[in-house]
Amino acid sequence: MALADHLRELRNRVVKSVLAIVLITIVAAVYHKQIETFLLKPLPQCTPETSWQYHGKCAQVSNIGLTAGFTWMLKVSLTAGVVATVPIWLYQVWAFVAPGLHRHEKKYAVIFMTCGAPLFLAGVGCAILTLPTTVEVLISFTPNGTTPILPPEDYFDIATRMVLVFGLAFEFPLLLVMMNMVGMVTGKRLLGWWRGMVMGITVFAAFATPSADPISMLTLAAPIWALYFIAVAIALLNDKRKRRNNPDADLDDEEASHVDLSVQPVAGAEAVEASSAPAASAPVPAARREQMDDIT
Numbered sequence: 001m002a003l004a005d006h007l008r009e010l011r012n013r014v015v016k017s018v019l020a021i022v023l024i025t026i027v028a029a030v031y032h033k034q035i036e037t038f039l040l041k042p043l044p045q046c047t048p049e050t051s052w053q054y055h056g057k058c059a060q061v062s063n064i065g066l067t068a069g070f071t072w073m074l075k076v077s078l079t080a081g082v083v084a085t086v087p088i089w090l091y092q093v094w095a096f097v098a099p100g101l102h103r104h105e106k107k108y109a110v111i112f113m114t115c116g117a118p119l120f121l122a123g124v125g126c127a128i129l130t131l132p133t134t135v136e137v138l139i140s141f142t143p144n145g146t147t148p149i150l151p152p153e154d155y156f157d158i159a160t161r162m163v164l165v166f167g168l169a170f171e172f173p174l175l176l177v178m179m180n181m182v183g184m185v186t187g188k189r190l191l192g193w194w195r196g197m198v199m200g201i202t203v204f205a206a207f208a209t210p211s212a213d214p215i216s217m218l219t220l221a222a223p224i225w226a227l228y229f230i231a232v233a234i235a236l237l238n239d240k241r242k243r244r245n246n247p248d249a250d251l252d253d254e255e256a257s258h259v260d261l262s263v264q265p266v267a268g269a270e271a272v273e274a275s276s277a278p279a280a281s282a283p284v285p286a287a288r289r290e291q292m293d294d295i296t
Contacts, residue, residue: 013096017089025081032073035080039159040152041132060149072152079160083124087117108181115174122223123170127162130219134162134209137216165208166220173227180235187235197228 028035040061063069094113135155142148179185205221 010096013092017085017092020085020088021078021081023081024084025077028077028080028084029073032077035076036072036152039076039156061152061155062149064151068151068153072156075153075156075160079156079163083121083163086120090117108178111181112174112178116171119170119174119227120167123167124163126170126219126223127159127166130166130209130216131159131162133219134158134216162209169204169208169220169224170227172224173231176228176231177234177238180231180238185235187232187237187239190232190235194229194232198225201225201228 063072090113094109098109139148176185176190180187180190201224202217202221205217205224209216209220
């Protein structure tokens with residue numbers, strides 16, 4: 001297509017994604033009270049029933065400013081709209097890119113889109129499960145004799161960061177599988193990186209989680225470790241399938257393939273019956289012979 005057609009196609013895909021996000025955001029705004037209650041549940045409220053929890057610390061959630069409640073509602077609704085519409089806008093990305101891909105590339109892209117949304121949502125669920133422990137550890141650092149006053153926006157910023165970081169981190173093993181499928185890296189090489197990968201994932205989890213407790217870190221690191229080794233197993237199986245179909249699949253672009261120079265025995269001569277003799281050609285006329293002599 002021409003550049004203008006590509007831009008129109010991109011505009012249509014973006015408009016569809018935005019409309020889906022806006023629609024879910026409106027629905028989330030209608031039920032924002034229930035969503036806010038769910039999000040604020042991990043916070044230890046200062047009530048007689050919970051004041052003894054979290055090492056004797058509790059939090060006073062308070063909106064500061066007249067428009068703080070409205071801003072909090074918009075943030076909650078918009079985030080819910082973006083997270084809930086992950087399959088929709090991922091499909092729009094796929095629909096925009098698919099016409100420019102080859103058949104085998106489309107197959108890999110379909111796998112990425114199909115597995116990408118569930119993995120992202122799994123990361124979101126893992127972040128929600130980790131959030132209470134994170135809050136507990138952060139609240140425990142409050143000095144004795146003081147009560148932390150928490151604006152919902154600050155708490156929501158931490159929760160949003162955790163949701164996005166956990167969701168994107170769960171996409172990393174899928175990226176490794178896609179790199180193997182397109183031939184960028186082999187399963188054997190991925191397996192050789194396991195020590196560095198485990199250490200790198202652990203360091204990333206330590207920096208990605210707001211709290212410094214090992215439970216939150218392991219909650220993020222352990223699933224990614226498991227997904228990494230699953231990705232390595234899938235890459236090894238894929239390499240085995242490639243070698244079965246093509247013995248030279250593991251060779252580099254500049255590496256020569258093996259050439260079989262062994263001498264193969266030649267079978268004996270086969271007798272062939274002679275066909276009938278061809279009919280004699282007609283004699284060439286004298287005039288034609290003279291023309292041929294003139295040409296030569």
